[in-house]
Amino acid sequence: MSADLGLLLVGMLGIGFLAQWLAWRVRLPAILFLLLAGILMGPVVGALQPDRLLGPLLFPIVSLAVSLILFEGSLTLRFSELREIGCVVRGLVTYGAVIAVFLLAIAAHYLAGLSWQVALLFGALTCVTGPTVIAPMLRTVRPNARIANTLRWEGIVIDPLGALFAVLVFEAIASHQQGRTVGVFLAVLASGTVVGLVAAWLLAFFLRRQMIPEYLQNYAALVMVLLAFSLSNAITHESGLLTVTIMGIALGNMRDVHIDDILDFKENLTTLLVSSLFILLAARLTWPLPGHVLWSGVAIFVVAQLVVRPLTVAIATVGSALSWRERALIGWVAPRGIVAAAVSAVFALRLGELGMPGAAQLVPLVFLIIIGTVLLQSATARPLARWLKVAEPDPTGVLIYGADAAARQVARALVDAGFRVVIADEQWQGIRLARMEGLTTFYGHPATTYAERHLDLSGIGRLLAMSANRERNALACVYYRQEFGRGRVYRLLVEDTHQAHERTQLGGHLLAPALFDAAMTHERFEERLAEGWTIKSTRLTTTFDWPHFIEQYGSNTVLLFGVEEKGALRIASVKRELEPRPGWLVAALVPPQPLRPSN
Template sequence: MAGMLAQWLAWRLKLPSILFLLLIGLVAGPVTGFVEPDIIFGDLLFPAVSLGVALVLFEGALTLRFRDLAGHGSSVTSLVSWGAGLNWLLIAAGTWLFIDLSWPMALLFGALVVVTGPTVIMPLLRTVKPNANISNILRWEGILIDPIGALLAVLVYEVIIAGGSGNFWVFLIHELVSGVVTGALGALLLAQLLKRHWLPEYLHNVFTLALVLTVFTTANYFAEESGLLAVTVMGIWLANTRDLNMEDILSFKESLTILIISVLFIVLAARVDLDLIGNLGWAAVGVMAVIIAARFVVIFACTLRSKLKWQEKALLGWIAPRGIVAAAVSALFAFKLESLGYENASLLPALTFLVIIATVLLQSFTAAPLARLLGLSQDDNGILIVGGNPVALAVAKALQKQNLRIRMATSSWSEAQTARMAGIDTYFGNPVSAHADRHLDLVGLGRLFAMSYRPALNSLAAMRYQSEFGKRMVMTLRNAEEKDSTEKGQLVHSLRVPRMFDDDVNIGKLASLLSQNHEIKATKLTAEFGPEQFENHHGKVLRLFAIDPRGKLWVYSNESQPQPKVGWTLLFLSKAKDQQQLLEEGRKADDPPRDVESPA
């Protein structure tokens, strides 16, 4: 329950959950002595932590698609390749300089803390609200560096373990071959079973879980401590296998990982010796300064040839909270290295947890003011539209032409393709899934229009995003089968959200009108063509939206009827003019139209 409390606090406060998990663990363990993991779990502690970390690494590796490395600009590619290597070496050198760690331990610590990760970056972006340049770089860096950093840490660990053996190269090759081959064979087996439909759908998730644990234990059987490398290779292999849909399995793994992390990090934090951190004194401050300085060096080096302004580079340099992979792997490595007699190995989790807590806290409270100071924060007046049907697409195109930021979310591939071809930024997937929580970019968005053909999805989306945008900023469009006027058709009061447009308007009616040559038009009210002239010229039309001179969007709904004035822009549904009408209007040169009506 403590883990679930931490997850709930993170959701409510829009902060990374790892912060609360570690704080609860530290209070429960070294501060109060209430939880003593070594006594509670005994000899099962190391195997349990090993299996938990294996699942965390496999789930993270499933997100690394090689095609993504080159698909998000040279800055992102540099940050997750040679930039990560530079960051690793700078942090390792600074740690060796300030703290009495051997070079192998310093290199391992450096590899652990180069990882940011989407679980810590996404909540921070929603709070900071930076511009699109910064948001895209940080989001994709977090997604891609997560598995790359994990792989780097595992490889450094393998090298350290090999160094303690009698024959370095034989041991290292044995470990690498065992991990790579076992992971590849496990990935090939699962891929073939899924592609050939030899597994019933209800066994996909459970079988994958069992196979991951089998691969982990098998690799360790052939070469001790090669299991982490095996599951990482397996995840990366599956992520890059063609014609293999892993979304459902990934969603299951994400849900399972939340449960594992909620228990794992509290247990690991409860084992931390706070005296170790206290004894470091100013040396720990020096390490933190090196980590921050290394980030700025890497950012300015990786973006040297980019068109980013210095203010954007400065904010990118400041935002780099460390996350889940660093915490999980550091504790596991410390277990093994201590047993092998490596001096100061116990410092790894203590120092890593200190870095995580310090970076998350420091940047959570300072990144937003810094973004405003540098002029890089943006208003959250964009709109998330759930659904990609013709009605949702028409609304998205009309609002985007009014310079409003639009992001569409749909689980239909054909709808996603059509929206992208129309120039609409589109998330392909279920907007209420765990995958959307990690990958759906909400930066710059401040309201939700649920407009899918599925009433249940609209209701779920409205419930899910009320906490993000506020209850008054979430709206749904009626479906034909929904009846608000009857008791059977009404939602309970706590679940009701405002409806879009008039009471008699539903998505079926709008789809029918659009198919009958209607379109969404926009007219700006002027001193010569004000509200009265609009009414006289157009008669009774279906008004959809109004935009005031400040750019604020108003929606005509069952609870709100905006009264536009001069300077406002009205968006309404009207029958498109055919070719004959256009020719006739062209002949009336002596009586030109007085409004500035245009298709929205």
């Protein structure tokens, strides 16, 4: 029996990985494949029966997993960002979210017959989107920058705020269902808030004073979150989820607390938990769903898609600079994600224990909203964006990794040629200089989870890895090869390949075509700039073609890129030797010209 149990658990983890990998390959939210995998393993095939498999451990395991998911989500909320995101996003995540909650609750009450209490909880759960579902969809839809920024920031900010609101609604329902007074409910709020703040302060105290070695900080954070969750529940029943949400928000907004490593660890752990949890929860569904649940769920989805979201966006964007076309696309795109699925399951289990009518319908209705929004919007958002004329054309912009002199000079030449350029680097000095030169920058490595959430790739379709670190260049190339395509990722050599020892050369699968020519390295580029070489851009004509350009500036001129008459960008590399033609705009690194004697 134990061997079968172990094999089943490992198989569930393996299927979760395959679902995540498939989502990465086809650029769709992973939640869709995870839910479908759970339905196939559970009610369809019958191989996975969570209640029989875990028994009384099911609810504690789900509760602890959800507490970590909520903590990770709330850890990303920065109050300072609320002031920077603009009035549109503030409207969407504040009064717009409240309007959506009540409209969804009304739909759930009248269409599914849920009590007002459960319907309000349903509205709180399904009003949120999230980065894990928005980011893949934006890469496929490729809307203009204003739409992309609005949707991305909405997902980032509303995730923890929506979770907090859902927890508060649940606490109110649980208190009322158990016959508690308003004072007991306020005690739950007070207990959750105090324990959360104290836990955040204690963890920050140890981190600030470096009382925990770096390799144990993630472990300490994990223990602190689970301890705070369990301790809060022991002090005041049902306050644990509120505690971890408050703890994450408080810790994420404290100054002088380095939480990047903890956040990375929690994101990786959340990926594992979400993959397993969604399969586990979807396997508990009854499939096919009862007719009244299925049709009421479809009706609620239609109302949410065609009425609630457009109306919410219309109200939240009153007086904004967005055009009606941009509002229309924002009003169409609102896929539900992690918070809705995970939190609804633990709430449904708890409400079921309390004997709350309609608790059993909560999870299937939420899952229908998730599946419906992801499927419909993934299939229709890109054509709709094109029809509304708010989609970016084929991406022609360039992401440059590296912010030293060579990268900045190439970036400036590309910007002057009319291309959108973003410079990314984790070295602050180079980023500071790039910003002073008026270039668009991203502070951080472009192949991180933080970059997935915050790096705006609207209109970007190429990568030039030009940092002085060979391994980090290779990482960026491997990461963006899937994003942009193998033929749109390049690297600047860091050392001469003829002189490099074979023991230090990276494998071919880690490499990308070398930029400019085989003799050009990062060090050589920097040296030539220091010697007075400059980047010269010229429009070729029939009377001044490329041979004339070489004749004027010298045979050691290095061609960097060319722009065809129709605007297509051609990057010079060892894989493709360019042959500039009349009408092209060419940019080349040229030596300093000798002073001509005056007449």
